[in-house]
Amino acid sequence: MEIDVVLPCLDEEAALPWVLGRMPSGYRPIVVDNGSTDDSVKVAARLGARVLVEPRRGFGAACHAGLLVATSDIVVFMDADASLDPRQLPRVVEPVRAGDGDLVLGRRIARSMRAWPPHARAANALLAHRLRRRTGAVVHDLGPMRAARRAGLIALGMRDRRFGYPLEMVLRAAAAGWRISEAEVDYLPRAGRSKVTGTVRGTVRAIGDMRRVMRETV
Structure with missing residues (x-):
């Protein structure tokens, strides 16, 4: 069984060679470029990835565009910034493949202090706490590596096309009665500076999107 891997991408030319070079056999990368100003598209194409250009800006827009062009039964999402190791993709895929879970999230385990800034770690913990209270799902991390x-x-x-997309996925899955579980994955220092967790401003913007999704998703 082949697995499509959706990789939302914004200026990740430095990270893509490592990410695509570590893709396990049977996993097909779909790089969804979302307005890169560097050579991300050229690098991804040269390394054999399927490349999709999504003109509508937003993390959710890139993720959903990749989902709609994917053709495999199971689809995986992960960041393209080298903060997650593609060789660990089977950890989130196998429970879905085996029928033991419907949505499996990669619970990030930081391998260095640089991998997860304190402000981002605290915001993630608070969000996970609220998500557990609302859905009953045993979720400790709204991680970007996930399979379903x-x-x-x-x-x-799913309707959100910004940073609330991953949260909306979990909320709607829980409301639909899906079995949601986690699998531990390494969290590494990303290549380059994060557009979200690398800055307090980016984290605040993401939190704003997620609060809106919490409020609007029934």
């Missing part, structure tokens, strides 16, 4: 079946994801009808 493509048809089910599309049927969830």
Whole structure:
């Protein structure tokens, strides 16, 4: 069984060679460029990835565009910034493949202090706490590496196209009665500076998107 891997991308030319070079056999990368000003598109194409250009800006827009062009039964999402090791993708895929879970999230375990700034770690912990209280799902991290079946994801009808997309996925999955679980994955210092967790401003913007999704998702 082949697995499509959706990689939302914004100026990741430095990270892509490492990420794509560590893709396990049977995992097909779909790099969804979301307005890069560097050579991300050229690098991804040269390294054999399927490249999709999504003109509508937003993390969720890139993720959803990749989901819609994917053709495998199981689809995985992960960041393209080298903060996550593609060789650990089977950790989130296998429970779905085996029928032991419907949505599996990669619970990030930071391997250095640089990998996860304190302000981002605190915001993530607070969000996970609120998510557990609301859904009952045992979730400790709203991690960017996650796996589920493509048809089910599309049927969830996710609407957010910004940073609230990962949260909306979990909320809608929980409301639909999905079995949500976690698998530990290494969290590494990313290549370059993060557009979100690398700055307090970016973290605040992401929190704002997620609060809106919490409020609007029934």
